[in-house]
Amino acid sequence: MSDLRARAEEWLGQDPDPRTRAELQAILDADDGAALADRFGARLEFGTAGLRGELGAGPNRMNRVTVMRAAAGLAARLPAGGRVIIGFDARHGSRRFADDTAAVLSGAGLRPEVFADPVPTPVLAHFTRAFADIVAGVMVTASHNPPRDNGYKVYWADGAQIVPPTDAEISAAIDAVGRVDELPLGEGWPVHEGADLYLDAVSSLRLGGDRDVSIVYTPLHGVGRDVLLTAFERAGFPAPTVVPEQAEPDPDFPTVDFPNPEEPGALDLALGLAEARGADLVIANDPDADRCAVAVPGPSGWRTLTGDEVGGLLAEHVLRHTTGGDRLVATTIVSSSLLRSIAAAHRVRFAETLTGFKWIMKAGGAQSSSGGRGGSSPHSEPGSSGGRGGSSPHSSPVRLVFGYEEALGYSVGDDRGVLVNDKDGIGAALAVAALAADAKRDGRTLLDLLDAQARRYGLHATSQLSIRVSDLSLITAAMARLRAEPPRELGGRRVESFDDLARPAGDLPPTDGLRFRLAGGSRVVVRPSGTEPKLKCYLEVVLPVDGDVAAVRARAAADLESLRADVSAALG
The missing domain is CATH 3.40.120.10 (Alpha-D-Glucose-1,6-Bisphosphate, subunit A, domain 3)
Structure with a gap:
């Protein structure tokens, strides 16, 4: 308790925010050991998703001290004099965190520029890669988290979120930051108006x-x-x-x-x-x-x-309106396998990546150049995996024209490549509207288009099982149990292969996840959530369609329920 109090008092002495100082002083005055342990017994970890957490005082909360330390760590990783664009949403504290970031970056010799008003994340991501002198972007947002949260995303010069080892380098630099009240702070940075x-x-x-x-x-x-x-x-x-x-x-x-x-x-x-x-x-x-x-x-x-349904529809819409065999479409290992079949039918390249849009963009070479629409990627045959991303002397230039993940994230493009090297809900909305208008012209709906895809490629039905825990050791134990004794059958389907994704698996970097491939093309992927105390299971069944699509959908729904029950039992 005395160690926690000492940390809290040191934090109190450097905190520039009167609200979080008052919160922390009240905790100290009440001698609230549980509250101190919650705030000072751990810290928000900086990773490829940046920072995200509850607002409040202490290193395990989002606050001005946490943000200033993050900005100082980022500054240590960037070239002197580089330009950094900073955006923010309308959450509690976002504008203040953006200004604090600019002050720290300016004091470190960088050239920050802050949007004048709240902006969508894709606006910031697009802007980041638009100019050669921009070395990074920061977006202050907690996306769709509860109101009590805020967060801090870092983009590199290509407009994509950071990936290893950059995240670990920034995290180490954050650890080396001293008191924030001793940081040199700049003032008077440019303000960027609008999203034109x-x-x-x-x-x-x-x-x-x-x-x-x-x-x-x-x-x-x-x-x-x-x-x-x-x-x-x-x-x-x-x-x-x-x-x-x-x-x-x-x-x-x-x-x-x-x-x-x-x-x-x-x-x-x-x-x-x-x-x-x-x-x-x-x-x-x-x-x-x-x-x-x-x-x-x-x-x-x-x-x-579902995100997979929209992903499949948008993929075909984009491919119908683009040309060339050098096009690439990409998705993640937890999204539907339908995209692979679509890519093969359209004779374009396909890449499967780890979960997270940063990996989808890396498949398209997003982090191998400093700007522009598109990029380069490892060689991938039509309908085959495109690998980890980046470029090499033996790479074939490709254009990533579409990427998606099942969690409602899409990046759409045209013959010039994708517009944004991250999820883009506004570009996706325009593409969905165009797709629906085309269907309406032909006397059809999006549901008709889904049925047509099912007849052409088979019905790919997906679902999720999420298990929230209060003790993270339960997730570790469940993953260890599945690794030690992988089931031989799930949902009445034989397990044909089992991949422990923590070990190198083809072109995929190691990650804490398990993949079970089942008879008939079905599959299950199990992984801990990267942002919440959850174990997430991604279920897919694939059924041929010969006749009534509605009847096959009903059977697929029953099969998914059977799969869900068996996975739940296997997890204990």
Whole structure:
């Protein structure tokens, strides 16, 4: 307890924020050992996703001291005099954290530039790779986390999030930072106005010509609305109807329990408005607008599409509107295997990566150059894995035209390559609108297109099982148990192969994950979450379709439930 008090008092002496100083002083005055241990017994770890955590005092919280230390560590890894672009969302503390970052970077001899107002994450990511003198970007956001959280993402000069070993180098530099009240701080950095650079690029995506589609849109109290509406206008689409209760940025997210469009109930207001207006489509962004959710009307009411369903539809739409065998599409090991089949049918290259958009972008060579649309990638045959990314003397130049992950993340492009080297919920929304307008012109819906894909490639049905724990040792024990005694059968299907992804697996870097390949093309992937105390299981069954697609969907749903039950039992 005395050690924790000493750490807390040292922190109190350097904290520039009166609110967190008052919080910490109250804890010290109350001699609250549990609160001190929670805040000072650990620290937020800086990794490839940067920082993310609850707001409050101490190293295990997001606060001005934590942010200034992160900025100083980043500065130590960047070349002197380099330009750094800084964006922020509308969460509690985001603007202050952006200004603190700029002050530290400026004091370290860098040239920071801060957006004047909150911006979507894809705007920042696109800007980062647009100019040769930009060496990094920082986005202050916690994406779709609860209101009490905030976070800090770091982008490299290519506009992609950092990957190892850069994250470990920055983390080590953060550890070497002394007191933040002794850091040299600059002042008077430039302010960047507006999102025109991104808007010019996204509204010029060449992905179809039809525009007749009616859309209800929600930004879920985030920062996507103004940029999305302007992008739709510039691209020639009718203005989407915005859910009025969720239109304005609000860091408290008052109409949703959890500001994530994947969560049950998050889209209820949008679906109700769409039903009342007879809309063709519902589109939702998460609060920083890097994810995109889609819902469509069907025979039994409105249906929210899965990330894998949208990913498959967008992949074919992009490939129909682009040309050349040097195109690359990429997804992660936990997303549907459908994309591999689509790539093979269209005779383009395919890459499978670790979970996280930073790895998808690396498959397209995003971190082997300092800018531009597209990049280079290891040689990959049509329909085959593209490897870990980067370039080599034997690489064939490719254009990453589409990447996606099942968690509603998509990056769309045209013949010039992807627009953003990260998830882009606004570009994806435009592409979905174009796809729906094309289908409407032909007297079809997105559900009809899904059925057509099922007939062509087989039905790829996916689902998840997530287990939240209060003790992380339970996750470690469950993973060890599965490694020691992998099941021979899951969901009535024989386990044909088992990959421990912690060991080198082909072109994939090691990661804490397990993959079970089942008879008939089905599979299960189990991994600990990188951002939450969860064990996540990704389930897929693949069934041939010969006749009634609805009947096959019903069978797939039953098979997924059987698979879910067996995986749950195997995890104990």
